Amino acid sequence: MNTFFVTVWLREILQWIYGLVHNYGIAVIIFTVLIRTVLTPFEVKSRKGMRKMSEIQPKLNKLQQKYGDDKQRLQQKQAELMKKEHYNPMSGCLPMLLQWPILFCMFYAMRDIANMELIEQAFAFLKGETPVYESFLWIKNVFMADSPFKTIAPDASAMISIGMNTWDHMLKTVSEADLATMLQHIRAAVPAAAELSASEIFNFTSNAALQTTINTYLLPTMQQMPTYIAQTAAVPGWKNVSVLLFSFTLYKDFNGLLILPILSGVTQWLMTKLNPAMQDQANQQQNNQQNGSMNAFMKYFFPIFSVFICLSSNAGFALYWVTINMFATAQSIWINRYLEKKDAREKALTEGEGNVK
Numbered sequence: 001m002n003t004f005f006v007t008v009w010l011r012e013i014l015q016w017i018y019g020l021v022h023n024y025g026i027a028v029i030i031f032t033v034l035i036r037t038v039l040t041p042f043e044v045k046s047r048k049g050m051r052k053m054s055e056i057q058p059k060l061n062k063l064q065q066k067y068g069d070d071k072q073r074l075q076q077k078q079a080e081l082m083k084k085e086h087y088n089p090m091s092g093c094l095p096m097l098l099q100w101p102i103l104f105c106m107f108y109a110m111r112d113i114a115n116m117e118l119i120e121q122a123f124a125f126l127k128g129e130t131p132v133y134e135s136f137l138w139i140k141n142v143f144m145a146d147s148p149f150k151t152i153a154p155d156a157s158a159m160i161s162i163g164m165n166t167w168d169h170m171l172k173t174v175s176e177a178d179l180a181t182m183l184q185h186i187r188a189a190v191p192a193a194a195e196l197s198a199s200e201i202f203n204f205t206s207n208a209a210l211q212t213t214i215n216t217y218l219l220p221t222m223q224q225m226p227t228y229i230a231q232t233a234a235v236p237g238w239k240n241v242s243v244l245l246f247s248f249t250l251y252k253d254f255n256g257l258l259i260l261p262i263l264s265g266v267t268q269w270l271m272t273k274l275n276p277a278m279q280d281q282a283n284q285q286q287n288n289q290q291n292g293s294m295n296a297f298m299k300y301f302f303p304i305f306s307v308f309i310c311l312s313s314n315a316g317f318a319l320y321w322v323t324i325n326m327f328a329t330a331q332s333i334w335i336n337r338y339l340e341k342k343d344a345r346e347k348a349l350t351e352g353e354g355n356v357k
Contacts, residue, residue, distance in 0.1 A: 025316070235252055
């Protein structure tokens with residue numbers, strides 16, 4: 001588990017919201033909007049810096065053309081221009097950089113909760129029970145990927161991706177009676193475990209030991225449980241289907257419809273398209289063929305990357321990604337309209353004062 005205090009604090013907030021709404025899908029949306037709203041002043045400050053930089057960029061270009069051969073003089077003139085325009089080069093990027101630690105902590109907070117929930121689900125199968133899944137609209141288990149090629153039950157890839165500290169922490173929450181039941185099922189399913197102690201079976205002392213525990217003891221036991229067999233059954237004729245370099249399985253009890261991964265790509269593209277600062281930068285560089293090619297590459301790279309990330313992550317994280325993209329797009333539009341109206345008022349006031357004089 002990640003123990004960084006901000007991550008723990010954000011995780012507690014998310015769980016508190018969940019306690020109010022009793023649905024992790026809704027809780028993730030509220031949590032994301034809440035944190036992004038708190039960070040709005042940083043976003044406004046950053047956008048002001050970007051707009052100011054866009055205004056003085058033509059003047060900086062002229063200085064570059066005039067003093068390009070004299071680096072010392074160029075730097076002096078640029079510093080004088082920035083002082084005259086009351087512009088701090090860090091005003092655009094510093095507020096944005098301050099947001100990143102919090103956004104990363106949000107990701108780790110949601111990952112911690114997802115990992116703990118997946119372990120709970122695995123332990124339920126090992127006890128011979130049927131897990132209670134957190135659903136959201138078309139998604140049956142928000143802690144697995146939104147895809148018809150993923151089961152609602154935790155699979156090997158999901159379990160191995162969880163850190164050994166989280167496994168160790170969750171094992172300590174299991175009662176002696178439940179642990180005895182799990183050990184009974186493991187020893188019955190895996191003959192090699194018949195003479196092993198609990199600490200030898202649940203060995204989380206290293207990543208290699210964790211993989212051995214999952215692949216040798218936990219998964220083989222789960223795969224013999226009737227409920228797990230039913231929830232991981234493939235559609236006849238659609239198991240390990242190969243297409244080019246990819247192989248996939250279509251499951252009867254699939255977890256989603258690929259809606260969130262697709263939405264993540266669409267919203268990422270819209271966020272780039274509707275971001276005036278990025279469009280201004282693209283327009284300034286449109287005469288540079290190399291930069292233009294790079295801009296075109298990045299324009300499509302990020303949406304494709306978003307789809308890939310959300311396909312390989314749980315639906316809760318994909319929902320967070322889509323929500324943050326939609327909120328950021330709406331926020332960008334609102335901030336730019338607010339700054340445009342503010343600039344217009346200041347310009348009108350300045351012109352009015354000039355007329356009075």
